[in-house]
Amino acid sequence: MVNHLTSGSHFMRGNEALAEAAIVAGCRFFAAYPITPASEISEHLAKRLPQAGGIMIQMEDEIASLASVIGASWAGAKAMTATSGPGFSLMQENIGYAFMTETPCVIADIQRAGPSTGQATKCGQGDVMQARWGTHGDYASIVLSPNSVQEMFDLTVRAFNLAEEYRTPIILLADEIIAHMSEQMVVPPLEEITIVDRKKPKSTDKAFFDGDGVAPMPSVGEGFNVTVTGSTHDEFGVRFTADPKIHRVLVTRLVEKIRSNVELLADFEAVNVDNCEVGVVSYGCASRAVYEAVEMAQDRGIKVGFIRLKTIWPFPEKAVEEMAQKAKNIIVPEMNLQQVFFEVQRVVKGAARVTPVNKIGGGEMVTPEELFSVIEGSVGER
């Protein structure tokens, strides 16, 4: 009997909620290297995962951490690692490998202020583009962004489900503030939580890297003689290092299985988007100031719409495009120097003026007052 967190209300830290959600989602292998502000995930799972019959091992670095997660996944386990920006950088080569070999796994990046060691204990949101473009070559990524302890739980479960469904690495892009704050969260009755498991092959199946979307995935040791390689390969996993067509077919399929499902993957909270003169697009910790700023603006008769991204990549273009049909100004608060800002600007194609609100350093968040003053100022520019 697996030892799950009980259904009902809990008061927890974000990192603990993430760890508990992993167990609920079926994670049975976790490997990581110590790093602030993600270490509590390791510490919590070191205690809790063995109670659930799973294995936690602290590896020698982040490269080995993700590598062992990939091995565990091919051995049949749902597997995860957790890190922060510098460790996330070390993982980038194997993220590309997991994408290329269609290995389901979850990578939690608890962002802090970078680049480099930066301010290791302070919050930042500077890994948005690293999560999208960090590895080399052509690829697409699925990146989720929680903004509460509740969503650390909910989106971790979703991350495992998407990894299994799409056979691809999923990045849970959290941040120090969400990871280290404690809040109430509610665990639904376990039978109401959707758990997705990878599609398994029939005993006669031979091709595990093909199809219009996602092929069934065998595990090693099941008698399929599966060949897994990060080199360009055909549907049987056999390496072709020069054939142009096999490379085009493979990489295009891998990118398209994510790109063509942008509407299914899109996940966002939309408030007053149908009737707004000013829009706000935000995510993660920075988005927590928006609710109050929106209220302050509405009290003064300003119609403000708000899109909060729960999936950052693939970018939910349609929702932002639609907002730009109503709002003449779109404000993008984030704890970095304009990462999602440029994406919003690209998507609205000049239909709205896009204004960045950025704050970095010391873990200081954009305050509701600061954001409100930008909202108010933007109305004056009408």
Add this chain to the structure above:
Amino acid sequence: MSKASLSSYLRDIRFPFCAGCGGTTVATVFLKAVQELGHKDFQGFVFCSGIGCASWIPSPHFKADSIHTTHGRSIPVATGVKLVRPDLKVVVFGGDGDLVGIGLSHLIHAARRNLDITVVMVNNMIYGMTGGQVAATTPMNVKTTTTPYGGFEGSLDTARLVATAGASYAARWTTAHLVQLRESIKKALVTKGFSFVEVVSQCPTAYGRRAGFKNAGEMLLWLKEQSVTFDEAEQLSERELEEKIVVGEFVSRILPTLSERIQTVLRKAKKQ
């Protein structure tokens, strides 16, 4: 030695190795060892390998589950496989560049943990696939494409390092020691815990040409002549030993394995 065909272990894909490459020898000796241990096929085996010529020995040529990983990371991938499926026999193939160049830390840590896998390292003393650059295993003064005036760094004594780090089994042979190598691989495959077999091997294309060898045969003869046993090594000075390849078993012992230790952890956790 058994005369039975080894083709049942192989897919119908030719090995891509150059004429005279020691990789083919290592592959053949490994398959004979597996056959002599009584395995009719590779059921229950999983192969992990990284990047480089030696990593192509199992992938995709062995008719088995194989994971061809990123450069240097075959051992951590094997760690994940073994911890989830301790019932499987996990074997890593790799070259010296892969296992003691870019991936050295993983090799030491796997030995320290006494992870229950077998690692076969084909040490050709060079980066062969990329055209012959100096490696952590290239002997002093040897000319390579990146040491055109001769090498100026010391080389790593890998089998000894692995033994010191905590492995159950570590041995070194060369491609000129076919019988000893086969017996050593058999022993490694049945050893509980981390087992490591280093095979010093000839790369006539990327090493031999620039190091002054006419052909693979000449290199093989040189490997044989340079090899000394532990007893012979004791009679030599440090200076004399620099030119030599010490062959034999560096360690062979019974130690608790990582999987066994983790089972203890799981039992403790379940009581809480």
